[in-house]
Amino acid sequence: MQNPIITGTQVAYYIVCQRKLWLFSKNISMEHTSELVEIGKLIHENSYQRKRKEINLEGIKIDLLEAKRGLIHEVKKSKSLEESHLWQIKYYIYYFKNIGIQIEGIIDYPKLRKRERVSLSLEDTCFIEKTLMDIDRIIRKPEAPTIINKPYCKKCSYYEFCYC
Amino acid sequence: MKDYYIFKSGRISRKDNSIVMETEDTKIPIPVNDIDNLYLFGEIDLNTRVINFFAKNGILVHFFNYYGWWTGSFYPRENLVSGEIIVRQVEHYLDIKKRLEIAKEFVYSAIDGFIKNIKKYPNIDDSNIATMNNFSALALEQDTIASLMGIEGNARELYYALFPQIIKQEIEFTKRVKHPPDNMLNAIISFVNSLIYTAVIKEIYRTQLNPTISYLHEPSYRRFSLALDVAEIFKPIYGDRLIFDLLNNRELTDKHFDKELNYCYLKENGRKIVVKSFDEKMNNTIMHKKLKRKVSYSRIIRLELYKIIKHLLKEEPYRAFKIWW
Numbered sequence: 001m002q003n004p005i006i007t008g009t010q011v012a013y014y015i016v017c018q019r020k021l022w023l024f025s026k027n028i029s030m031e032h033t034s035e036l037v038e039i040g041k042l043i044h045e046n047s048y049q050r051k052r053k054e055i056n057l058e059g060i061k062i063d064l065l066e067a068k069r070g071l072i073h074e075v076k077k078s079k080s081l082e083e084s085h086l087w088q089i090k091y092y093i094y095y096f097k098n099i100g101i102q103i104e105g106i107i108d109y110p111k112l113r114k115r116e117r118v119s120l121s122l123e124d125t126c127f128i129e130k131t132l133m134d135i136d137r138i139i140r141k142p143e144a145p146t147i148i149n150k151p152y153c154k155k156c157s158y159y160e161f162c163y164c
Numbered sequence: 165m166k167d168y169y170i171f172k173s174g175r176i177s178r179k180d181n182s183i184v185m186e187t188e189d190t191k192i193p194i195p196v197n198d199i200d201n202l203y204l205f206g207e208i209d210l211n212t213r214v215i216n217f218f219a220k221n222g223i224l225v226h227f228f229n230y231y232g233w234w235t236g237s238f239y240p241r242e243n244l245v246s247g248e249i250i251v252r253q254v255e256h257y258l259d260i261k262k263r264l265e266i267a268k269e270f271v272y273s274a275i276d277g278f279i280k281n282i283k284k285y286p287n288i289d290d291s292n293i294a295t296m297n298n299f300s301a302l303a304l305e306q307d308t309i310a311s312l313m314g315i316e317g318n319a320r321e322l323y324y325a326l327f328p329q330i331i332k333q334e335i336e337f338t339k340r341v342k343h344p345p346d347n348m349l350n351a352i353i354s355f356v357n358s359l360i361y362t363a364v365i366k367e368i369y370r371t372q373l374n375p376t377i378s379y380l381h382e383p384s385y386r387r388f389s390l391a392l393d394v395a396e397i398f399k400p401i402y403g404d405r406l407i408f409d410l411l412n413n414r415e416l417t418d419k420h421f422d423k424e425l426n427y428c429y430l431k432e433n434g435r436k437i438v439v440k441s442f443d444e445k446m447n448n449t450i451m452h453k454k455l456k457r458k459v460s461y462s463r464i465i466r467l468e469l470y471k472i473i474k475h476l477l478k479e480e481p482y483r484a485f486k487i488w489w
Contacts, residue, residue, distance in 0.1 A: 026246055026248040026249075027244075027245065027246035027247065027248065027249075027372065028246050028248065028249065028372055028473070029244065029372075032243075032244070032370070033370070143477065143478060143479070144477055144479060159455070160455060160459075160463075160466075160467060160470065161470045161473070161474075163454055163455050164452070164454060164455060164467040164470050164471060
């Protein structure tokens with residue numbers, strides 16, 4: 001595994017936007033400017049307070065671990081960018097598998113009152129391995145990847161930075 | 165979130181998870197989440213507890229003395245630090261070609277502001293605009309910072325010389341005098357410029373840019389020399405226009421000033437008028453062509469900093485702000 005470790009956020013950003021991944025990895029963060037990020041943080045802090053067991057291994061930040069049932073939870077605000085949530089949690093499952101722990105994942109959408117079960121297939125493992133190599137390659141580049149011009153750019157905390 | 169300007173004297177302290185301002189007769193709670201910047205004009209007692217609390221909440225505090233002159237700002241420990249950005253800021257400073265490229269944009273944009281302001285007053289002779297255009301062209305040709313500064317100085321001198329033709333009140337203004345200002349107009353220019361300077365400091369704090377590494381001004385000149393650089397851009401459009409309006413609408417007259425033997429300053433009632441219109445102006449919004457959304461005047465300063473970051477990252481050559489409305 002690479003050093004320093006690739007975080008779940010980086011995996012999610014890789015799926016959403018490689019430019020965001022690059023900027024974020026250079027510590028050029030914009031999250032503090034966004035109201036949406038602020039809302040996400042509040043949901044995160046206020047959901048599952050009873051069961052809260054956040055664990056933080058360097059870069060791998062699990063919102064909630066149900067050790068007995070072998071489940072990790074990831075709390076999200078909405079289903080937009082669902083694909084990235086999926087891969088973030090799959091990456092966590094992959095990470096644990098590599099250190100010899102078999103688990104499965106659940107994505108919680110407390111606001112939608114929904115949850116989704118996630119497991120890791122052999123194909124997924126291949127994709128994650130390719131992704132990790134790709135992330136490493138992208139963040140080593142001297143220049144940021146170009147703007148992607150997607151409809152969801154408008155909601156991104158980097159929108160003003162990218163398009164001004 | 166907004167800026168709070170405090171003219172009263174008293175004590176500001178932390179009360180649980182919020183802020184209270186106590187004066188002789190009242191206690192005013194201020195929700196901490198609502199404070200963006202705090203401007204202290206009165207005589208205020210603060211303790212470390214509240215200062216630590218400000219730092220935790222990313223609140224900048226600007227201090228002004230009895231005469232309304234900016235004495236300093238509390239700039240909390242940086243929470244947005246990017247080694248990558250600092251390295252690139254330094255790279256663009258050390259390489260004189262790269263440094264000039266950015267510095268020239270600041271000067272060019274400042275002169276553009278002078279020209280746009282002069283053009284609003286048809287009584288001013290066109291030959292002045294031609295001379296100004298000449299200065300902008302010359303600015304782009306300079307190959308040292310000192311000579312670029314010289315051109316900027318010349319342009320500014322001509323610009324200030326036209327002020328008596330812009331301002332309808334009877335003012336005794338021949339040239340710009342600072343430290344301390346010697347007459348009404350110099351007093352108000354100094355005061356407004358300090359408001360712009362602090363507005364830029366605040367926006368720099370919200371980015372990864374390091375405020376000490378600058379291009380037009382020497383980095384050693386002041387603690388926040390990058391703010392001085394960027395303030396040049398906004399002084400004519402944000403500051404001078406405000407000054408012209410306040411004086412020409414007679415919202416500010418000589419009764420708002422105190423004139424001593426060799427200096428002049430804005431009295432509290434005058435400061436309040438300026439601060440109020442300045443704050444309104446900064447919250448004004450305007451349609452941004454590229455973003456296709458409304459942005460406030462203060463947000464435009466932030467966008468300017470983003471453009472500088474993108475230049476440093478070699479994404480897009482920096483083109484400084486030119487008023488488009």
